[in-house]
Amino acid sequence: MTATMKEILVVGFGGVGSIYSLIAKRSGLARVTAVARSNYDAVNQNGMHFKSSKYGDIPGWRPDRLCKSVGSAADTPYDYVILTTKALPDIIKTPTILAPLLTAPYIEKYPQPAYVILQNGLNVEVDLYHAIKALAQGEPKIIGTSLYIGTNLLAPDVVEHNGFDRPTLGIYRHNDFTTTTNSPEETVILEGIASILAKGGSTVSVVPEIQRKKFSKNFWNVAFSSLTSLTGYTLPSVFRPPPSDPSIQYEPFVAPKTAHLINEFTIPTLKAIMEELVSLARALGFPDSEDGLPSSTVESILNNTASIHVSSESTHAKLCEWRRSVGSPFLVLKPYTDSSLSFRIRLSEQWQANFEALSFVYYDALFGGYPDR
Known part of the structure; x- marks a missing residue:
């Protein structure tokens, strides 16, 4: 038939x-x-x-x-x-x-x-x-x-x-x-x-329940797209070492003299943002399991993202950074936009979750970030 x-x-x-x-x-x-x-x-x-x-x-x-x-x-x-x-x-x-x-x-x-x-x-x-x-x-x-x-x-x-x-x-x-x-x-x-x-x-x-999957996916958008948009630097700037082979040249990469600053400030900030998202997930009722949102999500996302952008072939800028570069709107513009970042801020208020790191990122984006570096 x-x-x-x-x-x-x-x-x-x-x-x-x-x-x-x-x-x-x-x-x-x-x-x-x-x-x-x-x-x-x-x-x-x-x-x-x-x-x-x-x-x-x-x-x-x-x-x-x-x-x-x-x-x-x-x-x-x-x-x-x-x-x-x-x-x-x-x-x-x-x-x-x-x-x-x-x-x-x-x-x-x-x-x-x-x-x-x-x-x-x-x-x-x-x-x-x-x-x-x-x-x-x-x-x-x-x-x-x-x-x-x-x-x-x-x-x-x-x-x-x-x-x-x-x-x-x-x-x-x-x-x-x-x-x-x-x-x-x-x-x-x-x-x-x-x-x-x-x-x-x-x-x-x-x-059977899509919100927890969307929540997990948007870890990338909230943490990494925000970072690239607000600083003007793409992810290879955070994760990729300098070329070790003189015949292979690429930019950007982590300069040895500033690598300690990335380890001291940038990586902990990314982790703090994602850990706050895990806390909100618990408040929403998402269990600490593969069917919900496991606590290991923070480390796995950080490690997986790093593994992609240590490569000399990494050229793909995160979407928010691309939209910033061409003057297009971000997904976060006004306090009551239902986008990845602002919706989490309002959820955190509704469910009384602590969002210090994410609130900083949100309001930095709201009021302009770093249009020129």
Whole structure:
């Protein structure tokens, strides 16, 4: 028996959106409509050129349908809507981006799809949850994700992708951090999209409680992206030793005369930030286990990050540093933005957790950091 093709709408056609459009179409299980906003003209004319160590060199690739706006795509029902835009709710909220799917005539003609939020920030689902809830069409079907992927948009129609894309999927449950069993209905929703992405080549995990996975993933964003953004230095500046072979040259690296300062101040600060995050995880009810958030997370993240950036081939700046360098907004701009850093500050206040190190980082980012060093 032939499986029914699923209709998927991907909103955002940058590095992440284009890769997951490719993956969904590769599966043979879905028809893919993609909304390319800023790069529509280039992709419409040339297609997307993928330079992927995993999926190959693919010039001129196109989804089944390319649209310039969500409004122009809101003319047919979808099984899944995958949102891949950057989470900047103080600038534009998710319900505003998806408004044509949340208002008449769409809501009068078609049922609400399941929404997959491919954004790593914490609580990025909440505005969409309330917007769908207000439609009185049943409980919102929202899938939160923790995504590990190496991809960059080199040009409006050129995407670079390395060898991995690993999404973890779980149902978003509003203000519920401790339910650890998927209902039969939730399982159907999750497996529907997970099977498509897995068949397309992605390494997919489905979990019964997604918030703790997102929390763990954002250790990197909060600690390391904040460090690079506020200092203007990338991670090889913290971890990479000077070249030992005269025939191999690279920059930046840790200067021997200042290495002791990194060991005395920088590394302890990174550890302090992550240890505060572990304390907040305990307050939220995440257990000290592999199914929750183990205390060993701090050392494992620090060691894994160091192992990546000691390499002479490490050239990839953290995202916040890149956004700072091109003048784009950070994920942390105003006190009540639901982003990785500010949401943790508000959680710490709600759960009475001590956040001295993280508060320092947050307010330093809020009031400017170090635009010039």
